[in-house]
Amino acid sequence: MTVTVIGISGSPRRHGNTETLLDSFLDGAKDAGASVEKVVLRDITYTACHGCNACHKTGDCVVKDDAPILYDRMMAADCVAVASPIYSMGITAQLKGFIDRAQYLWARKFILKTLNFSEDHIKRHKGVFISTAGQNLAHVFDSAFPAVTALFHGIGFDYSENIVANDMDTWKGIKNHPTALKEAYAKGQQLVKELETIKNT
Amino acid sequence: MPIKVLAFAGSPRRHGNSETLLDWVLQSMAQEPDVIIEKVPLTEADINPCRGCNACEKLNRCVQRDGMDTYHDKIIDADCIVLSSPIFCMGLASQVKALVDRAQVFRSRKYVLKLPVVPLERKDKRLGVFVATAGQDWPHVFDAAVPSIKCFFHVIDIKDADIRYLMINGVDEKGAIEHHPTARFDAEKLGTAVISELRKRLKSESPA
Numbered sequence: 536m537t538v539t540v541i542g543i544s545g546s547p548r549r550h551g552n553t554e555t556l557l558d559s560f561l562d563g564a565k566d567a568g569a570s571v572e573k574v575v576l577r578d579i580t581y582t583a584c585h586g587c588n589a590c591h592k593t594g595d596c597v598v599k600d601d602a603p604i605l606y607d608r609m610m611a612a613d614c615v616a617v618a619s620p621i622y623s624m625g626i627t628a629q630l631k632g633f634i635d636r637a638q639y640l641w642a643r644k645f646i647l648k649t650l651n652f653s654e655d656h657i658k659r660h661k662g663v664f665i666s667t668a669g670q671n672l673a674h675v676f677d678s679a680f681p682a683v684t685a686l687f688h689g690i691g692f693d694y695s696e697n698i699v700a701n702d703m704d705t706w707k708g709i710k711n712h713p714t715a716l717k718e719a720y721a722k723g724q725q726l727v728k729e730l731e732t733i734k735n736t
Numbered sequence: 737m738p739i740k741v742l743a744f745a746g747s748p749r750r751h752g753n754s755e756t757l758l759d760w761v762l763q764s765m766a767q768e769p770d771v772i773i774e775k776v777p778l779t780e781a782d783i784n785p786c787r788g789c790n791a792c793e794k795l796n797r798c799v800q801r802d803g804m805d806t807y808h809d810k811i812i813d814a815d816c817i818v819l820s821s822p823i824f825c826m827g828l829a830s831q832v833k834a835l836v837d838r839a840q841v842f843r844s845r846k847y848v849l850k851l852p853v854v855p856l857e858r859k860d861k862r863l864g865v866f867v868a869t870a871g872q873d874w875p876h877v878f879d880a881a882v883p884s885i886k887c888f889f890h891v892i893d894i895k896d897a898d899i900r901y902l903m904i905n906g907v908d909e910k911g912a913i914e915h916h917p918t919a920r921f922d923a924e925k926l927g928t929a930v931i932s933e934l935r936k937r938l939k940s941e942s943p944a
Contacts, residue, residue: 583748586752586824623839625827627785627833628785629830631827631830631833635829678882681825681879681880685826
């Protein structure tokens with residue numbers, strides 16, 4: 536069984552540092568034999584969550600756009616890599632807008648109890664967060680992690696890896712970073728191999 | 737000179753818990769003499785997310801033409817900027833994050849172009865207020881929102897010591913804030929204290 540990987544690029548900018556790092560991860564995954572797909576959030580149509588809480592009663596989002604369709608595709612994959620640059624110490628508003636739309640899955644799990652992921656299911660689904668930041672602060676990614684954790688919990692994935700590189704302003708771009716792209720590629724290969732082993736057992 | 741307060745109600749839901757908490761702060765401010773308050777629901781503000789184009793680093797303005805054209809000037813003019821947000825998925829509502837990210841133009845002005853954000857005589861006079869509510873009752877539920885809020889206030893020349901916080905967790909259902917034992921009292925106390933502090937700061941600036 537082929538391992539399927541979806542990369543989600545949450546940057547408003549095409550082919551910037553974060554998307555390049557995501558590409559490297561996806562290349563590694565592809566070269567390890569996975570079927571790989573990339574979705575660029577700015578190319579799909581979705582609104583932010585309206586906070587109407589209608590999903591708390593129905594388990595479905597009242598907004599019919601590309602977001603629930605993408606969530607279906609993500610949940611059908613073995614690995615989801617979600618990528619965002621750090622803006623103002625957090626993920627982009629674009630990615631946050633998409634993550635907030637998963638409220639209907641939260642409602643299914645915790646209010647309606649119509650959705651449940653077994654431990655085995657979670658173990659077989661790997662979530663990866665990929666990010667870059669201009670600043671060289673060691674803690675610059677810390678405020679991004681909780682929203683990403685919420686996302687992977689919501690879709691029943693094991694949030695297993697952060698692939699992050701800070702100090703882009705000094706490096707003048709990810710391409711000049713000594714290790715980040717190679718590490719992302721290696722992580723892509725490694726995760727696909729792990730998932731292959733899990734799927735065949 | 738009247739004290740000018742600019743408040744953004746950041747929730748996509750009108751008149752929910754975070755907006756009610758904000759209203760309590762603003763109502764107590766309004767009871768003080770000579771205070772002008774403008775409340776802006778972000779649902780009506782037409783503020784798009786940042787496109788990350790970095791053009792503001794050269795142009796000193798944003799290439800997007802939307803509600804931010806108006807609020808850019810109002811943010812500079814105000815003596816006090818209040819931001820409210822519910823916590824969604826452990827962070828700011830994305831609508832609020834969009835406003836925070838659009839403050840990039842101020843960051844470029846301050847740190848890249850090295851130009852003043854507010855006139856020198858108003859620097860260190862202004863106050864920022866962050867008002868938030870969360871459904872979860874975890875004590876750490878606001879932790880990931882605060883650094884982005886600090887970024888927003890820093891780039892508009894409001895330093896850490898000049899930011900006030902009122903963050904109430906464990907209020908989930910609509911109207912739950914009404915039953916909170918201290919929220920309303922704390923909000924009113926905060927509103928009064930902020931105006932009193934601003935009055936002190938602004939008095940020292942100009943003779944009556």
